[in-house]
Ligand SMILES: CC/C=C\C/C=C\C/C=C\C/C=C\C/C=C\C/C=C\C=C\C(=O)SCCNC(=O)CCNC(=O)[C@H](O)C(C)(C)COP(=O)(O)OP(=O)(O)OC[C@H]1O[C@@H](n2cnc3c(N)ncnc32)[C@H](O)[C@@H]1OP(=O)(O)O
């Protein structure tokens with residue numbers, strides 16, 4: 001069994017407690033790390049969530065922890081962001097269970113430290129596919145199936161390592177830079193449909 005994530009102790013509210021009541025967020029990578037905490041904070045403000053990633057046991061464990069800590073609903077759905085047919089099934093499943101999606105958090109990512117010269121072709125491709133293609137794949141499916149007709153918000157999680165160049169991070173920095181460009185293109189094209197698209201650049205921790 002995976003090591004459990006931890007919820008925030010003594011959570012302090014900055015925003016109104018019920019700010020997101022009635023809303024639903026679809027959070028890729030939401031079973032662990034930063035996106036687990038993003039899901040938790042959304043839920044503490046009344047939002048229900050769908051968390052998606054590849055490891056079913058981890059998803060179930062994290063969904064149970066989130067529901068216990070916040071009293072909100074969290075549906076875990078297994079899905080690989082590189083596989084369009086799995087995304088379509090997951091979004092259909094999420095809409096069937098929740099009835100709506102208001103917020104998409106694109107947080108799923110893959111990374112490791114490796115010098116560019118020793119990255120295999122497949123290693124570079126893998127990180128590009130999880131981070132950049134994955135962000136596009138999930139955004140496209142959620143847009144087509146729901147946001148196009150109802151509006152919504154897409155938050156893409158990027159990083160700071162691509163801003164100036166970082167050793168051992170050519171693959172991840174390239175992928176995050178692609179996501180930042182993609183964010184602007186999608187914001188421009190989907191804005192008229194009331195879809196807000198933005199990115200949050202997380203600093204290393
Ligand atoms: C997370 C960064 C790592 C450690 C950070 C530690 C210390 C920080 C110290 C200093 C800071 C310096 C720089 C900043 C660094 C990071 C912070 C900034 C941004 C962080 C961004 C993040 O995204 S964090 C999220 C990390 N989480 C994950 O990666 C979880 C999911 N990960 C995975 O699933 C795998 O790790 C995967 C990404 C490899 C994908 O798995 P899978 O699809 O199963 O792919 P594989 O078949 O296993 O591998 C595909 C090809 O990649 C090659 N590979 C795999 N690992 C390595 C490696 N460590 N080095 C080189 N190459 C690697 C693998 O061999 C395959 O290629 P082939 O050619 O052999 O087929």
Ligand SMILES: NC(=O)C1=CN([C@@H]2O[C@H](COP(=O)(O)OP(=O)(O)OC[C@H]3O[C@@H](n4cnc5c(N)ncnc54)[C@H](OP(=O)(O)O)[C@@H]3O)[C@@H](O)[C@H]2O)C=CC1
Nearest residue numbers: 029032033034053054055080081107108109159202204205
């Ligand atoms: N940690 C840091 O210092 C920084 C992180 N970031 C960004 O923040 C976000 C979260 O990172 P962090 O919390 O550190 O990392 P985690 O490893 O905890 O989170 C990554 C998540 O993505 C999921 N994931 C990976 N590959 C896939 C895939 N192919 N399909 C679906 N889900 C996948 C993983 O689950 P599973 O393996 O079960 O699929 C995991 O839950 C990422 O976008 C990362 O790039 C940005 C800057 C710094």
